[in-house]
Amino acid sequence: MDHPRTDEIRRKLRQVAKKHEFADVVDLRDRLDWDSIFEAATRRNRMLAPQIGSLRERYERTHPALVRIAFETDEPIGHAAGQYLSIRYGKRTRAYSVASSPNRDDTELCIRRVPDGRLSTRLCEELSVGDQLTVRGPNGHLLLEDVSKRDMAFLATGTGVAPMKSMIDYIFEQGRDEYRGEKRDVWLFLGAAWKDDLPYHAAFSELAAKHENFHYVPCLSREPWLTEWNGETEYIQDALLKYVDERALEDAAFGRHMATMLANSPATTVDARIDPHELEVYACGINAMVYSLETAVQRLGVPEQQIHCEGYG
Numbered sequence: 089m090d091h092p093r094t095d096e097i098r099r100k101l102r103q104v105a106k107k108h109e110f111a112d113v114v115d116l117r118d119r120l121d122w123d124s125i126f127e128a129a130t131r132r133n134r135m136l137a138p139q140i141g142s143l144r145e146r147y148e149r150t151h152p153a154l155v156r157i158a159f160e161t162d163e164p165i166g167h168a169a170g171q172y173l174s175i176r177y178g179k180r181t182r183a184y185s186v187a188s189s190p191n192r193d194d195t196e197l198c199i200r201r202v203p204d205g206r207l208s209t210r211l212c213e214e215l216s217v218g219d220q221l222t223v224r225g226p227n228g229h230l231l232l233e234d235v236s237k238r239d240m241a242f243l244a245t246g247t248g249v250a251p252m253k254s255m256i257d258y259i260f261e262q263g264r265d266e267y268r269g270e271k272r273d274v275w276l277f278l279g280a281a282w283k284d285d286l287p288y289h290a291a292f293s294e295l296a297a298k299h300e301n302f303h304y305v306p307c308l309s310r311e312p313w314l315t316e317w318n319g320e321t322e323y324i325q326d327a328l329l330k331y332v333d334e335r336a337l338e339d340a341a342f343g344r345h346m347a348t349m350l351a352n353s354p355a356t357t358v359d360a361r362i363d364p365h366e367l368e369v370y371a372c373g374i375n376a377m378v379y380s381l382e383t384a385v386q387r388l389g390v391p392e393q394q395i396h397c398e399g400y401g
């Protein structure tokens with residue numbers, strides 16, 4: 089799903105180098121000498137270090153780093169939205185969440201290449217049409233609650249969105265975004281470094297255009313270093329705070345960071361707001377991120393029994 093961005097990065101580098109007067113070390117006709125570029129750039133302006141470091145990392149990244157794999161099985165998988173499968177290919181078995189709705193005939197996974205990862209690199213590089221996978225499952229307890237009047241917020245980074253894609257598709261296919269004739273707000277806060285690292289960005293944007301109660305908030309930490317991205321750039325738990333209805337918070341006391349984020353204006357045009365007491369939260373991604381999300385939404389006042397998390401290790 090991601091694409092090579094080396095030409096874009098070269099163009100950006102040329103602009104930055106001109107502006108900060110280190111164009112002499114950026115020879116765009118040849119292989120980029122990143123060590124010299126980094127040294128020259130940071131000598132001119134130390135604040136350039138994260139931008140140059142990130143551009144380098146992205147420039148050198150192996151492609152593809154994000155793939156979708158769809159397959160058919162002899163027997164129906166029979167998964168519930170949010171569950172995962174054990175996938176065996178060659179000698180390795182790993183867990184992967186099902187990204188497709190239970191209503192679909194085929195099954196889709198969304199896989200990120202973990203650098204030097206033993207299975208994900210092979211799935212990204214070697215797997216081709218007609219190959220066979222061994223599939224076990226479904227497993228997992230990240231499941232949708234029964235339909236109620238509560239709103240829902242899905243929080244994920246990268247491929248942590250896979251189970252949420254399944255859940256969100258299922259919600260709208262089954263009309264679960266409505267309770268007794270009232271629409272429920274469905275939020276998705278999806279974090280990634282670069283825009284093309286957002287799995288299903290086009291599909292979620294289309295869904296948001298179609299359903300006015302679906303609010304898609306992509307949060308991109310590095311994209312502004314390359315393009316004119318003007319959406320959210322914070323961690324997803326911080327971005328969520330900007331959309332909270334402060335009237336719902338009563339007299340609760342928050343630390344300085346949370347209070348600042350709560351007071352910040354959203355970068356998007358979404359005008360709905362979140363009442364933490366009337367919210368179900370579903371979070372998925374690497375363990376450390378999921379843990380901090382859980383803590384943040386608990387502090388905000390989301391009742392513990394309404395928070396559902398899954399960590400990827």
Ligand SMILES: Cc1cc2nc3c(=O)[nH]c(=O)nc-3n(C[C@H](O)[C@H](O)[C@H](O)COP(=O)(O)OP(=O)(O)OC[C@H]3O[C@@H](n4cnc5c(N)ncnc54)[C@H](O)[C@@H]3O)c2cc1C
Nearest residue numbers: 182183184185198199200202205206207208209247250400
């Ligand atoms: C319930 C569950 C669902 C999962 N669903 C998905 C999914 O939908 N898509 C997906 O891409 N992955 C998913 N994973 C992660 C997946 O199971 C593998 O861990 C991942 O693909 C790495 O496997 P590997 O063999 O390539 O790396 P390994 O050779 O096993 O590990 C290399 C190192 O990378 C670390 N690592 C593992 N995952 C990540 C990560 N995501 N980011 C950074 N470092 C990591 C490991 O801890 C290890 O230290 C899920 C994990 C669990 C437990």
